[in-house]
Amino acid sequence: MNIVVLVKQVPDTWSERKLTDADHTLDRESADAVLDEINERAVEEALQLQEAHGGEVTVIAMGPDRATDAIRKALSMGADKAIHVSDEALHGSDVLATAKVLAKAIGTVENVDLVIAGNEATDGRAGAVPAILAELLGLPQVTQLRKVTVEGTTIKGERETDEGVAFLEASLPAVVSVTEKINEPRYPSFKGIMAAKKKPVSTVTVADLGIDASEVGLSGAYTQVLEAAPKPPRSAGQRVEDGGDGGSKIAEFLVGQKLI
Amino acid sequence: MQDPLQLLDIPSLLSDEERDIQATVAAFLTDNVRPRVGRWFEEGTLPRELAQELGKLGVLGMHLEGYGCAGTSALAYGLACLELEAVDSGIRSFVSVQGSLSMYSIWKYGSEEQKQEWLPRLAAGEAIGCFGLTEPDFGSNPSGMRTRAVRDGSDWVLDGTKMWITNGGLADVATVWARTEEGIRGFLVPRGTPGFSTRNIEHKLSMRASVTSELVLEAVRLPESAQLPLATSLRAPLSCLNEARFGIVFGAVGAARDSLQAALDYSGTRIQFDKPIAAFQLTQRKLASMAVQVNNAMLLALHLAKLKEAGTLKPEQISAGKYNNVEAAIAIARESRTILGANGISLEYSPLRHANNLESVLTYEGTSDIHLLSIGHALTGIASFR
Numbered sequence: 001m002n003i004v005v006l007v008k009q010v011p012d013t014w015s016e017r018k019l020t021d022a023d024h025t026l027d028r029e030s031a032d033a034v035l036d037e038i039n040e041r042a043v044e045e046a047l048q049l050q051e052a053h054g055g056e057v058t059v060i061a062m063g064p065d066r067a068t069d070a071i072r073k074a075l076s077m078g079a080d081k082a083i084h085v086s087d088e089a090l091h092g093s094d095v096l097a098t099a100k101v102l103a104k105a106i107g108t109v110e111n112v113d114l115v116i117a118g119n120e121a122t123d124g125r126a127g128a129v130p131a132i133l134a135e136l137l138g139l140p141q142v143t144q145l146r147k148v149t150v151e152g153t154t155i156k157g158e159r160e161t162d163e164g165v166a167f168l169e170a171s172l173p174a175v176v177s178v179t180e181k182i183n184e185p186r187y188p189s190f191k192g193i194m195a196a197k198k199k200p201v202s203t204v205t206v207a208d209l210g211i212d213a214s215e216v217g218l219s220g221a222y223t224q225v226l227e228a229a230p231k232p233p234r235s236a237g238q239r240v241e242d243g244g245d246g247g248s249k250i251a252e253f254l255v256g257q258k259l260i
Numbered sequence: 261m262q263d264p265l266q267l268l269d270i271p272s273l274l275s276d277e278e279r280d281i282q283a284t285v286a287a288f289l290t291d292n293v294r295p296r297v298g299r300w301f302e303e304g305t306l307p308r309e310l311a312q313e314l315g316k317l318g319v320l321g322m323h324l325e326g327y328g329c330a331g332t333s334a335l336a337y338g339l340a341c342l343e344l345e346a347v348d349s350g351i352r353s354f355v356s357v358q359g360s361l362s363m364y365s366i367w368k369y370g371s372e373e374q375k376q377e378w379l380p381r382l383a384a385g386e387a388i389g390c391f392g393l394t395e396p397d398f399g400s401n402p403s404g405m406r407t408r409a410v411r412d413g414s415d416w417v418l419d420g421t422k423m424w425i426t427n428g429g430l431a432d433v434a435t436v437w438a439r440t441e442e443g444i445r446g447f448l449v450p451r452g453t454p455g456f457s458t459r460n461i462e463h464k465l466s467m468r469a470s471v472t473s474e475l476v477l478e479a480v481r482l483p484e485s486a487q488l489p490l491a492t493s494l495r496a497p498l499s500c501l502n503e504a505r506f507g508i509v510f511g512a513v514g515a516a517r518d519s520l521q522a523a524l525d526y527s528g529t530r531i532q533f534d535k536p537i538a539a540f541q542l543t544q545r546k547l548a549s550m551a552v553q554v555n556n557a558m559l560l561a562l563h564l565a566k567l568k569e570a571g572t573l574k575p576e577q578i579s580a581g582k583y584n585n586v587e588a589a590i591a592i593a594r595e596s597r598t599i600l601g602a603n604g605i606s607l608e609y610s611p612l613r614h615a616n617n618l619e620s621v622l623t624y625e626g627t628s629d630i631h632l633l634s635i636g637h638a639l640t641g642i643a644s645f646r
């Protein structure tokens with residue numbers, strides 16, 4: 001079973017994350033960049049499926065030069081090879097362009113049975129790329145999964161929602177996205193780390209993928225960030241003295257906030 | 261600055277691979293060991309399961325080739341020791357003894373059968389090893405050791421006592437050094453061999469998250485195959501100690517970095533006289549001086565790693581590293597403790613725990629005095645300790 005995992009390099013959630021003043025895109029210099037944790041889980045799931053069903057695991061990342069660090073992490077965990085889409089023209093791409101580029105990159109991998117993505121990137125948080133991608137590829141989408149199993153040419157998944165658990169099924173090939181409940185990602189082994197630098201990584205541009213540069217990047221985006229301001233600091237909470245009517249005061253507050 | 265080693269941009273001296281290995285060890289320890297180590301220190305224990313967890317991570321014998329070992333560079337091993345000792349010297353000691361003393365003695369001096377029998381299990385942490393050289397009456401001067409091995413037909417019979425042996429009470433196999441008619445020899449003594457017993461040393465004020473034991477050998481009968489065939493003099497155990505000392509040179513930097521980090525964090529938030537104490541010049545002097553010392557110690561360690569990888573590292577150079585870095589680390593741990601005020605004496609903060617542990621590190625694997633004598637010997641050509 002050949003699996004493609006989509007991995008994104010994101011600013012470390014521990015560091016201060018900012019947008020640039022110039023064009024309101026991510027200020028990549030101000031923060032440490034790491035392989036998004038949700039994508040570590042996506043890689044882990046791919047490796048577990050590979051251990052059970054064989055085949056090859058390819059990781060694809062679209063991002064600037066230093067996304068090679070995120071790619072190397074995925075390779076040291078055990079993925080077999082990588083494609084890195086890197087191009088100045090991609091700066092400021094929106095979800096549609098991102099999905100378009102990723103779809104083309106997936107197209108360069110032979111006999112793909114399964115595409116695994118994170119449900120939502122910790123920086124952009126659109127949670128939309130996997131679904132758009134499935135549409136573009138014409139594949140069934142089985143998203144937001146906490147559990148994945150493959151039986152023959154069928155993929156089964158469990159999606160946890162506020163209302164309950166949905167049991168989903170689709171035929172392969174398919175696009176899957178996983179949530180943080182899916183697994184605990186492994187630590188890369190030292191042998192894996194040492195092997196990673198010998199694994200093939202092909203770096204491609206948008207032109208290599210047959211995409212016109214004007215369709216991607218800031219200028220090709222359908223939406224635009226006009227202004228960005230830091231969240232105001234949290235104001236002090238409201239204090240309620242309990243004079244025997246504390247319960248109803250809390251209820252009043254919740255009704256006022258339209259929470260009940 | 262989050263990491264004091266950023267002062268001289270130390271990470272820029274490392275390759276991607278070395279940084280990745282260091283980061284993996286650090287992440288594993290942050291998730292699995294750091295939250296538990298204070299309790300182990302307080303209780304004076306080290307759980308056996310830790311061996312398997314560390315084995316799974318791959319740090320046990322990581323710098324050895326084959327037999328389930330990863331075969332990393334010496335520098336990568338040093339960086340792992342740094343991160344281990346940044347958590348606790350006891351954890352680093354466990355790994356040093358397992359990888360550089362027990363496993364290395366078998367890897368370097370053992371027969372193929374001995375390697376096959378022990379190394380894969382020791383690498384996985386399924387078995388634990390220890391290394392018995394020191395005796396109650398012979399510490400700095402192991403050449404006087406009294407433990408004897410006498411031939412009886414094709415067997416060996418061992419008698420004697422080893423003292424202060426790290427991992428002794430946990431070990432499934434002990435590398436025991438003994439005097440024979442032909443000179444000093446090494447033996448692999450499995451747990452459960454009749455006449456072989458261990459007793460853990462209690463009431464330690466240092467290295468509490470580590471098991472330290474006495475090994476007692478009373479007419480312990482071993483087959484010929486238990487002897488390490490390639491170890492033919494005291495040079496053999498001393499070469500193992502040089503392996504472990506290399507790890508200590510880096511480990512000490514870890515304990516120092518962690519102490520300084522605690523002091524830096526604390527001084528930024530502790531307010532006295534209406535200012536964070538980090539704003540006082542005397543405090544900044546302490547912080548700045550310690551940061552320079554830690555970076556210097558790291559540069560020294562990196563230099564020794566280069567010499568080791570080139571195969572030219574000399575004993576007196578390891579002595580210089582062990583002496584300098586452990587002395588620097590204990591001074592930094594104590595100075596960091598002062599910045600924490602009363603909180604600094606609580607188990608909640610690491611500097612005093614590091615300082616106490618470093619008293620052992622200062623003593624084992626050759627005391628500072630002995631390393632200075634080894635440097636003095638190299639400088640003057642005169643051996644003052646014989």
Ligand SMILES: Cc1cc2nc3c(=O)[nH]c(=O)nc-3n(C[C@H](O)[C@H](O)[C@H](O)COP(=O)(O)OP(=O)(O)OC[C@H]3O[C@@H](n4cnc5c(N)ncnc54)[C@H](O)[C@@H]3O)c2cc1C
Pocket residue numbers: 006007008019024025026027036038039042060061062063092093094095096098102116117118119120121122123124125126127128129130221222223224225
């Ligand atoms: C600072 C900032 C500024 C932005 N400005 C704009 C703007 O001006 N206009 C606009 O329309 N949009 C903007 N965006 C949205 C940005 O284009 C999206 O981050 C991007 O398209 C991907 O969406 P997402 O990260 O939310 O992905 P999600 O849909 O949340 O990602 C889900 C999963 O898809 C995969 N994936 C997503 N991206 C990649 C990738 N690059 N490589 C490999 N796999 C990937 C991963 O598996 C990921 O876990 C901005 C985002 C940020 C962070």
Ligand SMILES: Cc1cc2nc3c(=O)[nH]c(=O)nc-3n(C[C@H](O)[C@H](O)[C@H](O)COP(=O)(O)OP(=O)(O)OC[C@H]3O[C@@H](n4cnc5c(N)ncnc54)[C@H](O)[C@@H]3O)c2cc1C
Pocket residue numbers: 357391392393394396397398399400401423424425426427467472620623624625626627628629630633644645
């Ligand atoms: C926690 C811990 C773990 C240990 N683990 C192990 C282990 O796993 N295996 C093992 O074999 N041993 C182990 N040891 C023992 C350690 O190696 C010895 O303690 C060390 O070699 C010093 O020996 P000693 O304690 O007998 O001190 P001594 O040799 O008696 O030294 C006492 C003092 O005299 C000084 N001194 C001695 N000779 C001279 C001289 N010629 N000139 C000037 N000063 C001198 C020393 O520097 C020291 O200050 C461990 C010790 C500790 C504390």
